Amino acid sequence: MFDPSTWDAPLALVVSALFVIVMLRANATYWLGRGIAAGARRTRLVRLMESRHYATGERWLNRWGAPAVSVSFLTVGIQTMVNLAAGATRMPLRRYLPAVTVGCIMWAFLYGTVGMIGFRAIGLLWARSPWWVLALALVVAAVAFAIVRKRDVARPEAVEPAAH
Incomplete structure (x- = not known):
């Protein structure tokens, strides 16, 4: 790795x-x-x-x-x-x-x-429980999705129209 x-x-x-x-x-x-x-x-x-x-x-x-x-x-x-x-x-x-x-x-x-501190922190958390790392990843993904979604709703011109 x-x-x-x-x-x-x-x-x-x-x-x-x-x-x-x-x-x-x-x-x-x-x-x-x-x-x-x-x-x-x-x-x-x-x-x-x-x-x-x-x-x-x-x-x-x-x-x-x-x-x-x-x-x-x-x-x-x-x-x-x-x-x-x-x-x-x-x-x-x-x-x-x-x-x-x-x-x-x-x-x-x-x-x-x-960045190495982050690698080590994730490694230590993984050693305790991989489920915590997966839960943290899901939370980060959900927050990122919410931010992007909110930005797209606030700027409708940024959203491409659906193809017909």
């Missing part, structure tokens, strides 16, 4: 490994966006660019530019779409690379420290 909290390594090595992993993933997403912009819009990949998360990522880029890339690494669910939008809009590498590097450093430190 991929659990960095079980790695027998100093924190600097764990954070460095996480940095490399997220840097590779973020740049792969950027280049996927470049590929989509270069012609993949005629394939099934176009669905990514029609998603609500992609639209949010593109709005962030249009509003804040390169700093949106860095800040996106402090979110869940938006960072991939911001990187994809950065590639699709052909953000110059001289702006993208520094921004993604800062974001990856923040992400690696966040997950290498606070």
Whole structure:
């Protein structure tokens, strides 16, 4: 299982490994966006660019530019779409690379420290009772669903009409 909290390594090595992993993933997403912009819009990949998360990522880029890339690494669910939008809009590498590097450093430190506490807490709870972990997951899923549902009801234009 991929659990960095079980790695027998100093924190600097764990954070460095996480940095490399997220840097590779973020740049792969950027280049996927470049590929989509270069012609993949005629394939099934176009669905990514029609998603609500992609639209949010593109709005962030249009509003804040390169700093949106860095800040996106402090979110869940938006960072991939911001990187994809950065590639699709052909953000110059001289702006993208520094921004993604800062974001990856923040992400690696966040997950290498606070994130590991979360891994350990879930592991300890699982050792006591897997049912508690499952119950907690259901509560988190229910809250997330309620938040998304409430947001969709508050903004009816965000809900797509049913196909007839």
